[in-house]
Amino acid sequence: MNEKIKKASRHVSQSEGLIFEKSSPGKRAFELPPLDVPKAEPAKALAAHHRSEGVEGFPEVSEIEVIRHFTRLSTWNHAIDLGMYPLGSCTMKYNPRVNEFVARLEGIATEHPYQPQELSQGCLRILRLLEKSLLEITGMDAITLQPAAGAQGELTGLLLIRAYLQKQGNPRKKVLIPDSAHGTNPATAVIAGYEVENIKSESHGQVDVEGLRRLVTEDVAALMITNPSTLGIFEQRLPEIAQILHAKGAVLYMDGANLNALAGITRPGDLGVDVMHLNLHKTFSTPHGGGGPGAGPVAMKKILEPFRPVPILVEKENGRLALEPVRPDSIGRVKAFSSNFGVLVRALAYILAYGPGVRQATEDAVLNANYIRRHLEGVYELPYPLPSMHEVVFSDAIQKKNGVNTMDIAKRLIDYGFHPYTTAFPLIVPGALMIEPTESESREECDLFIDAMKAIAEEAATQPEIVKTAPHTTRVRRLDEVGAARKPVLRWKPAAPKSTAAD
Amino acid sequence: MRYLPKSPVERQEMLAAIGAKSIDELFSSIPEKYRLRAPLKIPGPYSEAEVIQYFKERAAENAIGYTSFLGAGVYNHLRSVVTDTIIQRGEFLTSYTPYQAEISQGTLQAIFEFQTLMCQLTGQDVANASMYDGSTATTEAVLMAERLTGRQRVLIARSVHPEYRDVLKTYAKNSGLRIEEIPFTASGTVDTKALQGALKDDVAAVVVQSPNFFGAIESYAPLAEAAHSVGAMFVVAIAEGVSLGLLKPPTEADIVAMEAQSFGLPPSYGGPFAGVIAAREKYVRQMPGRLAGQTTDSEGKRGFVLTLATREQHIRREKATSNICTNQALCALAATVHLTLLGKEGLREMAQQNLAKAQFTLAEMLRIPGVRRTFDAPFFNEFTVEFPRSVKIVNSHLLREKIIGPLALGTPYPELTKHALVCVTETTPRAEIERFASAVKRALEQPI
């Protein structure tokens, strides 16, 4: 065993203050070319609106200081590039660098959304090919690439459903959401003007189909389901669930957050899903960047097509493409300008690199999850034993006996050079450990992770203190979140000059 | 496949370890009849070279080599290579939302610095860690005002970016919000009289943009006064952040919604950008989106965490202030690095150059027979002019000279068909401005 545990990383602890604390008047990190037109007189041109001073408190530093500052900050982060990042439901896979390269090409990054469409055919053809590819992968009929992220995709999807039902005379009242769902689902349903009704999962963590049958009434607009569920389990009776909803005129919405378990293997469209969003920053490898930007395209069946948000991408005669700003039944705009285009470019670059081989990525992701499950079963409790897809959810039940909980284990994992898995989610598993390795992990990396998890289990059993006080290797120890919330300090302020302190 | 770190043998060995005969066994929970047999019909697999080739070909079908006079919410400013160098560091590029504070201090401190910069720019007390863009930020600001006032009527100036207004209407549709638009005056700014006429104690928010869609700068004080007189929130949207290098910040505002694209983010055909919401401290608990806060660790060392998380969807679910989860963190980081590079002087100098070029361009335009200035309000780097003939026709002539002309206002504002929104920044060389002017002159001389 000890031969295998090679990985143990320690985080750089360079001390680095706030950039504002380095500021000294007169330092410059950026110089503009000389002005080649007559200087304007701001005071005259802007009159009362003129701000004569520069922005108060803005830093004044040199270029090397900026580079060092942010480089040092960067060393305090864990990242996919440093090692496995098994955050369940986040699909932290490798972000190919060529995607970054092409997104920055002149003619791609430089294009203005209002430039004439005859001068934007390149952009539009990128959008078109991405649309077609995503439709093929999801088995849907129509799609919009506009939403800026998954949550906005959810909203778009629900607005489509609402518009569709409205058109038939009754938008209906309720949206059903399983208790295992992501928090964005209920939050979104409310913004779309629906009441949320939570539905309990049955003992195996699947949707209780019989219970559902009773719940689906004329009042129900849709069911928002995540498949595979947040337990990493495939909803085997999805087609039946779709029928139940359709029979009552309701719509089946699928949260595509976990598409990484399905791409190339099966298609939500074929399973009876009517509308779904995709998280391009999950399944399609666009970088998470510390929390965005993302993109949340929404794919749908024919019935919802007329309601897509504008602008709509259409093919004109002789293959020209155009974005049309007006559609009678459209739900309107969900975001200014066409979309998070730069993110879409990266997603297409990913798809092109794989082609139909995207199936292999899915297989590897599921292989990794099951490999880890196989080796940690018993060491950690597996609350729902149904087959795992791309992620596996354990609980801390065994370690709890020694007062060690999922957060402690997660923090100790940091000392072993891994980012923690997702803790305490899904909510239906008390003390959940939600592990999603993705296809990007080699067997070696999986083994390192398994060994680390076993070592921690052993520590939890014999010397829990070392686990409960983890992490020990990071720049900062556990932080005082209570203090942060009681007396929020949300911005830097210059220290008050001594003199004023008196009065 | 070059992204997949497994050999066929390793796959077999791992399957064996799991106790599965074949990979298909791992998908046994998917009903047989729903499993794909045929490979997906999508192009690829492409080598890296082929991927680059594909996008270079697409790029060639776009507007390379043209000089543009477009702005209207998306601005072309100088960007330092330093910004791109930093945001392409794997530790920033390939990390997730900083929920695990101990190994996300880099991202968290950068967000804290972003929040500080945004407060300094807007003259507000608190700013969040970013929204999707200016349009959704404006919408979220309105929803925030609705929560704070418990009112549902919203007055928004017609001089606010048309697409910002469209997005607001989309969100409002089902939340019971009633959106009413306030006209603009002959000087291109909000019609205060009309506003006062519409103001009642059922108004949640008064929303204006400055510089507004026409480039005209609004006077905050009277608008704020009017809004506050009936207990409404005064919401200011800012689409061109660089203007703040030279313009007084909207300190009279209760909530500011800003687009940060001008701070180091390329136009990128409309996104990704970064929205900002800044507000008075007392409203912080109704703010949407993430917030980084300063605190200390068990050894008293300064550190940062995501705080006031109980506002957010992952905890409050259906009661959350917003459904936003992923935001635009990397774009916010780019803005932070960019503004840090510019600094106090750099931003001011950049703003001054924008103003100077815009003034120069207007002068050049006005020397053309038949061209008149539409509005007389002060402006920053955008202004509207009226042509003696349709802007679309003028622009079609300009295209032949590799110039992308100003935005035709006819579509969003039918009454302004012959009016155009001209934008220049520090990146527009004098020579190009002069070439543009003479091209317009020629275009207007062309027989129809």
Add this chain to the structure above:
Amino acid sequence: MAYPKSFRYTKEHEWIEVKGDLATIGITDHAQHELGDVVFVELPKPGAKIEAGKSFGTVESVKAVSEIYAPASGEVIEANGELQNKPETINSDPHGAAWLIKVRLTSAAGISDLMDASAYEAYIAEKGKETSA
């Protein structure tokens, strides 16, 4: 911490102390314990009406928000402003300094049906078993 005999208690872990038609309302020691470090309290303004069984405010810890339900109906005459600056009082003195609101009762109906101290202690002991089981 002892549960004052003079209080009545709800299943949602609020307490109410009635003096004539005036009543003081707070959350119990058990509640603050379940909640953990309290970081924020949201209370109605004086003049607001509260209705028995309906939520009249929230108590927040770092990662949880809990509704506070009114044990009885009435009009708020005072809200404990101290808690805005010192929410931690709820952890240290839930039955005393950390009272939430004082109300003028519109009716005393239902209050007698609430649990007394011993019944409440039995109730939380019972809950304790369930959760540990």
Add this chain to the structure above:
Amino acid sequence: MESSTTSQIRALRKTALNALHRHLGAKMVNFGGWDMPVEYPSSGGLIAEHKAVRGSVGVFDVSHMGDIRIHSGKKPGGALEAVQHIAMNDASKLAIGQAQYSAMLYPDGTFVDDVIVHRLGEDDYLLVINAGTREKDINWVRENTKGFDCVVEELSDAYTQLAIQGPRAAEVVQKLTDADLSGIKNYWFTHGTVCGLKNTLIARTGYTGEDGFEIYVPSDVATSEKVWNQVMEAGRGFGIIPCGLGARNTLRLESKMALYGHEISDKINVWEAGLDRYCKMEKGDFIGRVALERAKAAGLTRTLVGIEMIDRGIARDEYCCCNEAGERIGVVTSGSPSPTLSKNIALAYVPPAYSALGTILYVEIRTQKCKAQVVPTPFYKRQKKAAAPQVA
């Protein structure tokens, strides 16, 4: 093992088997004031002795260990209260005939000594303590049990204590007794006739990480030698050999069992030693508890890890551990070649930041810095469900 601390103020103390050891040609050393066999060259020496215990069976004279009996006075329960007060494990959990690993602590949460607590009867406990700390321990127990209604007597000199250790130990001892040993679980004991001596305490305990028994017989030379010889006789078929303190040390080290003055001392607290699971904070008050509460809140500053040398060289007690940067960050408490693993292993205290398995450390061996890595402990775990208690 050479303990230079006790200079020859008074004559070395001898166990009843001292002459026999010398007769067997044992190499004798001063161990904590005792003249003890470190190895028996005649039977192959340390390595052979070590391997015998791991592979079959060996016998140790551990009569130098101390024994303290605590039983109640008039009031029932007094003995338990006293034991609960002076030892950190929860003695109330003990059934009659059961033993537990525990430790006596100073008020600051550091160690007086580690002990094995046997529950002999209703209100009757036997604490087995270390040789080097006998006087200190007995005084400490007397001092701190005053307030309780109990009787404390030292029995150390009354017994010759033999440890028969190894996978075949049970078979050997079974030959000598009428008691059914198969019914005695690890860390349980019984009384039976051994070598004709009635009512002899037979405990399934040890300090080697192997299965094994410790028997307590009258300490007169004749009886002691008779029993020793019968044990040797009974074990002949299993290749039993006499083992000295040298093998005892390498055996306990492989099993990461603490040795007073090394892994545990009056400078080290329970959390640092990683003895969490033998310290029952929830049992109520005991000496050291308050300090341990505080220490818990303060967090760990060092923790005990097992290391394995990657470079050549043996990490010995007191050697310094350094990080990549060459800063001294920790110290070795015990180190030696491991006969079982044929690797050089050691235990060391390092800051928690260096505790993750796989962490690379450098041990200063004289002038050189030798590379080592943190490895899982115990270094050796016997193939059996119920493992002997270890310093995790």
